[in-house]
Amino acid sequence: MSRSIAFSCLALIMTFASAVLASAQVAPSQTDIADTAQTKAPVAYVYVTSSPSSGVNQINAYAVASNGALTPLSGSPFSTSGVYDIALNGGWLFGTDGNNIYSFSIAANGSLTQVDELSVVSGGGLGSLFLDHTGTSLYADYYTTNNEYMAYSIDNSNGQLTYVDNIMGGPSIGSIASFIGNNEYAYSSSCYHFTQEIYGLQRSSDGAITLLNNNPPFPAVPGGGFYCPLSAAADPTNHVAIAMQPLDSNWSPIGPYQLATYTADGSGNLTTSSTYSNMPSVSVGDYILDYWMSPTGKFLAVGGQSGLQIFHFNGAHPITDYTGLITTNQVDQVFWDNNHHLYALSGSAGLLYVFTVTEKSVTQAPGSPYSITTPENMMVLPKS
Numbered sequence: 001m002s003r004s005i006a007f008s009c010l011a012l013i014m015t016f017a018s019a020v021l022a023s024a025q026v027a028p029s030q031t032d033i034a035d036t037a038q039t040k041a042p043v044a045y046v047y048v049t050s051s052p053s054s055g056v057n058q059i060n061a062y063a064v065a066s067n068g069a070l071t072p073l074s075g076s077p078f079s080t081s082g083v084y085d086i087a088l089n090g091g092w093l094f095g096t097d098g099n100n101i102y103s104f105s106i107a108a109n110g111s112l113t114q115v116d117e118l119s120v121v122s123g124g125g126l127g128s129l130f131l132d133h134t135g136t137s138l139y140a141d142y143y144t145t146n147n148e149y150m151a152y153s154i155d156n157s158n159g160q161l162t163y164v165d166n167i168m169g170g171p172s173i174g175s176i177a178s179f180i181g182n183n184e185y186a187y188s189s190s191c192y193h194f195t196q197e198i199y200g201l202q203r204s205s206d207g208a209i210t211l212l213n214n215n216p217p218f219p220a221v222p223g224g225g226f227y228c229p230l231s232a233a234a235d236p237t238n239h240v241a242i243a244m245q246p247l248d249s250n251w252s253p254i255g256p257y258q259l260a261t262y263t264a265d266g267s268g269n270l271t272t273s274s275t276y277s278n279m280p281s282v283s284v285g286d287y288i289l290d291y292w293m294s295p296t297g298k299f300l301a302v303g304g305q306s307g308l309q310i311f312h313f314n315g316a317h318p319i320t321d322y323t324g325l326i327t328t329n330q331v332d333q334v335f336w337d338n339n340h341h342l343y344a345l346s347g348s349a350g351l352l353y354v355f356t357v358t359e360k361s362v363t364q365a366p367g368s369p370y371s372i373t374t375p376e377n378m379m380v381l382p383k384s
Contacts, residue, residue: 040065044337045110045381047093048345048352049084050077052373057082059095060372061110068341068354068365078104078112084376085128089135092159093379096140098124101152103159106381118161120150130176133183137207141175142166147192149177153207165208167201177201178234178293185212185268187240189229194251196228198242200268216262216270219279221246225254230288235297238264239315243288243302246276256281257288259300259311259319278318283309283325292334294342295382299357301342303331308344310357323362327353327369338382341365345378352378 042063051057058077062070083095083102093104093112103116120126120140127141135154138161142148148168152161177186177199186209189198200212218227227244228251234240240262246255258281260274282288284304291302293313300311300319307325314320329349336342344353352372354365 041383042071042110043339043382043384044341045073045106045383046070046343046352046378047086047088047112047381048372048378049080049086049095049376050372050374051084051376057084057097059083059086059093059104059112060375061112062370063110064337064339064341064354066339068356069367070352070354070365070370073110075111080114081117085126086377086379087129087131087138088379088381089131089154089156090381091135091156092154093381094129094138094161096120096126096129098126101126101129101138101140101161103161105159110381115159116161118152128176132186132203132207133179133181137164137203139177139209144168149201149209151207151209164206167209167211175231178232178240179203180234180240180264181237185264187232187234187242187262187264187270189232189242191228191230196226198229198232198262198270200270202268212268214269217272219244219260219272219275221254221276223254224249227258227260229260230257231291233291233293233300235293235313235315236295237297237315239297239313240264240270241291241293241300241313241319243282243291244279253286256283256286257304258282259302261313261316261319263316273316274318280311280319280321283307284331289331290333292336294336294357295338298359299336299342301334301336301344301357303334303344305330307331308334308353310342310362326355326362326364333378335378335380337380338384343378343380345375347375350375 044064046062048060061073061076082097086095101118104112125143138152140150150166151164175188177188179186186201198216230243258279262270262272285306300313307328308331310323312320329346333345342355351369354368
């Protein structure tokens with residue numbers, strides 16, 4: 001703002017003091033934060049599917065600043081043909097509407113363009129999509145009476161998919177498998193068909209997968225109960241976190257979910273030293289909805305009905321508490337980038353949270369949480 005040179009010194013001092021006071025008392029707007037975020041190269045892109053009204057499906061895309069602030073990308077939201085679940089590698093984003101898998105190219109500025117469509121099933125059935133560490137194989141869980149994992153190779157020159165194989169007898173729909181560091185073995189778990197099972201997959205060099213013939217041990221539950229496991233989250237080496245809920249003999253919960261840790265050997269077999277007494281309990285409510293390992297393998301984020309919390313992951317040693325609930329809205333999905341940012345999506349609240357997580361503190365990023373109408377699923381593409 002320009003000022004007249006006729007102002008007195010006193011007026012200048014008072015004006016300056018008022019401006020300083022106002023800047024100290026008024027928080028920056030999301031527009032201010034976005035303007036700041038646009039001035040530097042993003043550290044990640046975030047993509048969130050949503051259906052803001054009947055018949056409208058889209059992908060909301062954001063650039064992430066180094067402080068975690070989000071800026072909507074030019075052209076966002078991007079219209080889709082019913083896509084609700086997504087997965088990505090550095091060059092391509094893949095989405096499904098339950099019948100088809102769509103390929104979107106990711107431009108250097110993060111924008112999306114649909115380039116291919118693969119018809120997989122009629123009448124629905126495709127669930128979650130996930131990739132291996134190299135980004136050359138795409139996997140989809142497919143709902144049947146004995147759920148399947150379907151494997152596809154990715155042509156990274158054009159985003160097209162080629163069917164490789166499938167396996168039957170996987171976990172409940174929506175259970176992605178998490179690959180350990182060697183990219184050969186991946187794990188998931190469930191109590192599908194009222195059977196407690198931890199599933200191991202072995203990936204071949206062409207992306208084909210087979211079920212491992214192993215039977216990992218479960219910790220004992222005092223009083224004759226047992227644990228019902230849910231999904232899995234691998235660290236960058238050979239350790240896997242698995243959430244488990246203690247149940248009595250009638251399949252009734254007798255406590256909150258607890259977090260076990262397993263170690264894979266060279267053949268993919270899992271062992272554990274987790275026990276009822278050394279497995280931490282979660283505070284996110286009766287049901288865990290998602291959990292995800294940080295890229296460093298040092299933190300495990302857990303989302304559920306009652307919010308979000310973070311644990312220290314310690315390899316083969318017991319998982320330990322770090323935070324209590326850092327939000328109390330239901331958290332349906334969590335993800336990390338490579339710059340200490342944790343993203344948490346709440347479908348019921350229509351909010352996307354961003355936190356900066358270090359060994360010393362957990363702080364909410366500027367502008368967080370961000371409002372999104374009817375969000376569904378999220379994926380993060382680290383850029384550094």
